[in-house]
Amino acid sequence: MAYFPQLKDIKSALEVIHEVAKVTPLDESIRLSKQYRSNVLLKREDLHRVRSYKIRGAYNKMSSLTQEERSKGVVCASAGNHAQGVAFACHHLGIKGTIYMPSVTPKQKVQQTKMFGGDTIEIVLEGDTFDDSSKAALQFCRENDKTFVHPFDDEKVIEGQGTIGLELLEQISTPIDYIFVAVGGGGLASGLCGVFNALSPHTKIIGVEPLGAASMKTSIDNGTNTRLEKIDKFIDGAAVQRVGDLTFAICKEYLHDICAIPEGKVCQTILDLYNRDAIVVEPAGALTIAALDDYAEEIKGKNVVCIVSGSNNDIARMAEIKERALLYGKLKHYFIVRFPQRPGALKHFVADILGPDDDITHFEYSKKSNKENAPAIVGIELKSTADLQPLIDRMKAHNFFGGYLNDKPDLFQYLV
16 A cells, blocks of 8 residues: 555644644434434534534645745635635635636535635636546646645545544543444545554444445445446535545555445435434535444444534525435325316315325426326325325326336436
C-alpha cells in the first residue's frame, strides 16, 4: 500500500482543526438502543457550523499549503458538503477559491456555500454528477496553476477526517465494537481505519453506501477500483461514480464489511429521525442508521457508533423523500384505472373500490375520446401492505383495473 494514514499525522490534524471544528457530541439513542438491543451512539457531525464533517479535511489540507500556493488560490469539486468546508476555510484563511458543483446540487447547499465563502469564492455549476464537476475543476486547476483540494483522495484530507476517530475514543470509556460510516469517495472511512487500526484494532468498521451508487462495494467485490457508468444521484453526499485510489487501497484492506442500502430505506430513516428524534439529516447523514437492520443480530449487546455525517437538507426535497419512503415500504402504489364514461363512475370507485383507509394522492385524467372506458393514472396510499391485493381484486372485479405501474420503472418514471 502506497499510503496509509499515520496516527501522528491525524493527531497533528486534530491540533490544526481545533480552531474551527468543535468536538461534536456523542449521544446515546434510546430509541435505537432499545430497537436493536445494543448501545447505539450517534456521533453528531451534523452539528458543525458547516453542518457536516467535511470541514475537518478541507481545513487541514488548506492549512498545509505554502504561502505561494495560498496566493495562487484553490479549486475544488463537491456535491455540497466539501464545498462548504472549503468555502469556510477560504474565508477563514484568506484564500481565493473556485468551487465546482454539479448543476443538480440542492439550492440550500449552493446558498450555504456562498454564505460561508463570501467574496473569497466563485461557484461554478457544471455537469450532472460530482464526477462531471470534478473533471471540469481539474482542467481549470491545471490551466490556472492552482491547488486542487480533493474531497476524499488526498492524504491531508483523509487525516483531517480521521480526527473523528480520536474524538470518539476520548468520548467513550468502554470499547467500541462497531462503527458505521457513510462511504462516498472513502475519505472518512480511510481516516477512521488509520485511527482504529492503531488504537482499537478489534473495532469493526462498516462502510455504508447508497444502493444506487455503490462504487466502493463494487470496487472491493471486483478487486480493482471500478468506475460506475450510471448512478442514482439522490443521496448526493455519497454518490460518486469512482472512489479514490488512495481510499480504495485502504478500505479494501481495513473495512470489516461494506453494504449498500436502498435509497427508499434511507428516506424512511430520515423521516423517522425527524418525527421520532427531532433530528434533521440529509440523505447521506441517515445512511449509517439505515444500515442497522442488516446487522441487527450481529450488533446485539454491542457498543455501536453511527456517524451522522451531515444535515444539509433542503426542505423542498421532503416531498420526494416521503414519496421514496412510501414506495420502498410498499405503501404507495400507482395504477392505470379505466373509468367507465358514465356519471357516477368516480363516486363508485371511491365508495366501493377503495378501502376505508386508502387515500388517493395522485389523479391524472383526461377525456379525449368517446370510448367506453377512459384511463386515468391514480396514486393510492395504503395504511398496510396487506391492503394491496384486496384493492387490486376489487378493481378487477368491477372492471376498473388497467395496469400496475410500480413494477414498470421506465413507464413509472415517465408518468409519475
